[in-house]
Every structure is written in structure tokens, then in C-alpha cells.
Amino acid sequence: MQKQELGAFLRSRRERLAPGDVGLPSGPRRRTPGLRREEVAVLAQISTEYYVRLEQGRAPRPSAPVLAGIAAALRLTAAESDHLHVLAGTAPVRTGRHRRDVRPSILALLERLPQTAGFVVSAAFEVLAWNDLAAALLDDFAHGERNLARKAFLDPDPRLYGVSDVAEFRHHVVTELRASLARYPSDPAVTGLVEELRDGSAEFARLWERHDVQAASMLTKTFRHPVVGDITVDCDTLALTDRDQHLVLYTAPPGSPDAEALALLAVLGTSFRPLGTGGHRG
Structure with missing residues (x-):
């Protein structure tokens, strides 16, 4: 699990979304761009505390259902969802060096x-x-x-x-x-x-x-x-x-x-x- 990269990736995806993108009212003027952390947590059906810890790089490895909920909440594409799983350590990672020999x-x-x-x-x-x-x-x-x-x-x-x-x-x-x-x-x-x-x-x-x-x-x-x-x-x-x-x-x-x-x-x-x-x- 690459905790710091995972947290930075989640923040970047959250900050690109507007409340209207996920069916939420805009409400009063926001000080920072994107959704609030508690809004993502509600949409993903997880606790706000756990989601905050994920973005801060302090949470334990999330389960596959939790990652699926977060991916849906953040409207991730298929490629972004795959990347999320790689960062969370729930997808195969090549731990060695990339190959340079051509068939x-x-x-x-x-x-x-x-x-x-x-x-x-x-x-x-x-x-x-x-x-x-x-x-x-x-x-x-x-x-x-x-x-x-x-x-x-x-x-x-x-x-x-x-x-x-x-x-x-x-x-x-x-x-x-x-x-x-x-x-x-x-x-x-x-x-x-x-x-x-x-x-x-x-x-x-x-x-x-x-x-x-x-x-x-x-x-x-x-x-x-x-x-x-x-x-x-x-x-x-x-x-x-x-x-x-x-x-x-x-x-x-x-x-x-x-x-x-x-x-x-x-x-x-x-x-x-x-x-x-x-x-x-x-």
C-alpha cells in the first residue's frame, strides 16, 4: 500500500468534482474547490474519520468494497479505479525492474x-x-x-x-x-x-x-x-x-x-x- 500516493490521488480526484457533479446542492460559497471529505464519505458509505485518514496517509489498507465505494463516489474512470487499487495494494504490483529486452x-x-x-x-x-x-x-x-x-x-x-x-x-x-x-x-x-x-x-x-x-x-x-x-x-x-x-x-x-x-x-x-x-x- 502506497499510503502517501493514495492520499494525494484521492485529494486530487475529490478536488476536481463540484457538488452538482454528484447530485448534491452547491450550498453556500466554498473556501476550497471540490467536494468536502464528509461528502465523499457519505457517498462512499464509509465513516468520515476513515476517509480523512486515507487522504492523510494514516489509514490501514481499505477493502475491495470500500475502494469500490470510493471509486463510485469520486466518479473514477476505469483506468483511475485500477490505479486506485494499485496504490491501495489490492492489485498485483511488479516489485522488480521493468523489462528492456524485446521479444x-x-x-x-x-x-x-x-x-x-x-x-x-x-x-x-x-x-x-x-x-x-x-x-x-x-x-x-x-x-x-x-x-x-x-x-x-x-x-x-x-x-x-x-x-x-x-x-x-x-x-x-x-x-x-x-x-x-x-x-x-x-x-x-x-x-x-x-x-x-x-x-x-x-x-x-x-x-x-x-x-x-x-x-x-x-x-x-x-x-x-x-x-x-x-x-x-x-x-x-x-x-x-x-x-x-x-x-x-x-x-x-x-x-x-x-x-x-x-x-x-x-x-x-x-x-x-x-x-x-x-x-x-x-
């Missing part, structure tokens, strides 16, 4: 995908494997920064994630890292990355304090490429659950100008880059 079948798949930029990312947003088109479209991972979270928040010129969705991608990174930290609370690679980003980026620190655990799906992405110009691609992310990794695929509709641009990049490869070569594994 050979996935490596082979990356090479066989036609007109598709594909890469695999770890639970800590490290690019673990990629194909030539991904290197040509995104970055030369063999020689540059391979952690997308660092690229998003610490790189002064984060070209990797394109020009159309900077804010959305950063929000996605924060929500995914928060979930990873809950799953791997003792992994120094995850905890160290979060601390590095909190210290090095005011924007990351601001988003981190929101305690969001679910970002909007990114269905398309636009890249401003230095050679072929703007390319808009469809984004598909497939979960590789056995290793807690994700396979990210960028494609374009056949016959579209974006598909033609991808085809041109497939021919050019990374030959136009100063360092000259792409890579597949680190």
Missing part, C-alpha cells in the same frame, strides 16, 4: 512491416527497438536521446514527437509514467526518471501534481520533417503485456500524399542525417 518475434515483425514506422517503448519511455523508417521519420535512435520522456520535457528542440500535439503528448507521458511508478515503485530507473523530470521541467512538475492517470487517445500525429515537410500519420499502439512494453506503429492511408512522403523516406533512410546511419537495438 525476437517483435524485432522480426518491425523489419517486415511495409510502409510502417514502428518502434517499441518500455514502461519508462525508452525506445528499445525500431525499424529504418522510424529512424528516418523520428530520430536516429542509435546516436541520439532514446528516452521519449526526456525528449519531451528536457530537450530544447523536441522534434521527435512532431508539431501537432506537444501538449497532448506531454500529458500522455506523465499519465503513463505515473502508472509505471505505481507498478514499479522500487525500480531506480523509473523513480530516478520521475525525479529527474520533476527537477528539470516545471511543466512536468505541474502536470505531475494533477495526478491524472488517463490521457486522451492519440489517433493521428503530424511531424514536421526537415526533408519531406509535414507528414500526418495514423497512430496505433499495441500493448505487449508479457513485458509491459508497447509497440507503436505510424502509417498513412494508401495513395495519400502522406503515404508518398513515407515511401520517399523509406528510400532515403537516414542518409540525409549528419551521422548517417539508423539502428535497431541498443
